[in-house]
Amino acid sequence: MMRYESSTEGYCYRVLHVDLETGQVRDEKIKGPAAAGFLGGAGMAAHLIYDELVPDLDPLSPEAPLVIATGPLTGTTGPAVGRYVICAKSPATWAWGEANVGGLFGPELRAAGIDALVLRGRSPQPVYLCLLNGVVELRPANQLWGHSDTYETQDLIKEDLKKPGVKVACIGRAGEAQLPFAIVLCDHGRVAGRTGMGAVMGSKNLKAIAVLGDQPIPLAGPERFSLLRARINRELRQDLVSEGLRDFGTSSGLDIFDYFGMLPKKYFREGVLDGVEAISGASMAETILSGVSTCHGCVIACGRKVRINEGPERKGPEYETKIGFGPNLGITDLKALVELGDLCDRYGMDTISLSNTIGLAIALYEDGMISGAQTGGLQLEWGDAEVVAQLVHQTAAKAGFGELLSQGALWLAGHFGVPDRALQVRGLELAYHDPRGASGMALVYATSPRGACHNQSPYYLVEIGQTREEIGIGMHPRQGGEEKVLNVVRHQDWTTLQNSLVMCIFANVPAGEVCELLTAATGYDLTTADLMRIGERSFTLKRMINVRLGRGVDDDTYPEPLFEPLAEGGAAGYVPPLENMLRVYYKKRGWSLETGMPDESTLQHLGLASYSHNHSKS
């Protein structure tokens, strides 16, 4: 057992480094320009491990660092700020890895006096890390490893510690097996889903992290903060997007996305599918919804609880899970989607990557490139939820055809000699927002630091009207081109800022109010221009990491099949002009067209020049 110290003097970012091999811990306090320049969350994580992310670092090796980072708003009483991020070199992409998650764990970490954890080394045996009010302990997890799913693990750790209030983030069987799409799950099914952060935890023999704290969250101006959050929460309650999320969950916009051709069907091959409306947020509310769930202090409460017949109350699927295992696989049975989402959560697998990989398998089977002999006799057909459930089980166990699915879509496509057929960017499978219905998403997918992801800019929301004029994000035609590039750049920067705070990307809080909140939290005198600069700086630092890792300009594209127009639906006949958009994008970002590396002047302007030399921060 070791102790760590916490501090509340000024704005100070408190980092706890833990070596899982030796059990040694070290405190670090970050103040001054680095604290002001990155604030926290994913931007700070990039700063913390910048030097270590080199091309030949195996993301699953003991020396690979794993960061669990909160931000200056995490755990405060602010709006939708129960979130934290997990970052590392991704085993799925070998590029920047980042996953964003809500629930109660992040706030508890801050209440324990820790803003970020940096984990290195590999424990000689399975362990879980305990952080209980200043005391650090590695406890054996042999009884959990290979035996308990992600929900059981949380319960067993609480029992083991005899502390029901402890918050646990853990991996499942997929993380133990180091699958590239293994997740970290906490609380009532809140998931750090993307880029295989669960595999990195698994590679360290770390089953879970348990945390309990009773310290106040540091705020520079608590009274000012309290007044602001009351006003902002009042406004949020009346915001239409928030209302939709509360009443219908994250799939509240499903019908709209479908109408505009943004909702993928049958592995992005078709524009129309009968019965899609049966899985909408409104349909779920009218059928199986039994309650809602929320992250720490969030008035939106987008989480779903569902009950099927007389069964137990369970987590209901959010949008990506619903579409990935739903229309993407030709399935429109809501109850089947609940089961599939629950299975993935318990095994600890990312629903986007796995459903995308299964979609690819069905498409290749349909095209005669995969046969029954290779699937162990399973017929891979659109709309067959039972077969999909078998594939999920097989993947978690790396058994049967599941062994081929267990390495993700790019690996599967490569195995069958058609790597271009995988819908991925930088090795990360596409999220479920078809760029042919909303061209801004083409640019988002092509340039996101973590691959084809929707969380470094949920630009699909701008495409349907959620503009932010106060920071120059206006409305452009959904199927437009170069004219919306600057909009995308600004939206990425704003989202990157949110991922540093860490504020939920669903929180429709005006930039000026975020600025006031942050000023009250940190004591810095910030403007919205400063916030945009912080977002841009963090986005650029992740870009620098990726270029160093060899994932630069050649990876700034998206998959070949999406350059084919759809025949029907809201996006029929259209393909985004990605090449032209990219050319303008590099210019707006101040990146080299040849290498994709930020120019010297860009680095100067962002205060990143010291990182450029030898790709090492000074």
Next chain:
Amino acid sequence: MGYPFPSEAWLNALKDTLNRDERYAEIAKNWEGDMTVIIEPGERGDPESFPIAKYMDLWHGKCRSARVIDPSSEDLPDAAFTLRATIDNIYKIFTGDLDPMQAMLTRRLRVEGNMAHMLRNVPTVLEFVRCTRLVEIEDEH
């Protein structure tokens, strides 16, 4: 030449447009719901003359009735949907300068009513707005 906005004449012209428009009739064929639009003061027009309310009974692709009503009246119809915006924002939506979805998602147009029905019928909402833009508004200058 056009109709003064917002006026009874403009509202009647919109009713005629909706009832003539085949695309609206097709897309809105499942729509059931009357609507009150409450127009609040803004930069345009005489602020003293607001709020103004318009009531429209929309049913299966047709507008069964439309009238200007007194928003302060006791017997304001209990419409399925109530929309609220300033005259400036309503004007921008009806003249094509503001996307209706954008107006809703940026708090410039507030909507009350059965949101599940609204979400399922976004195409109808967009078609309705398209028809409003077919009714010419008299240039004030």
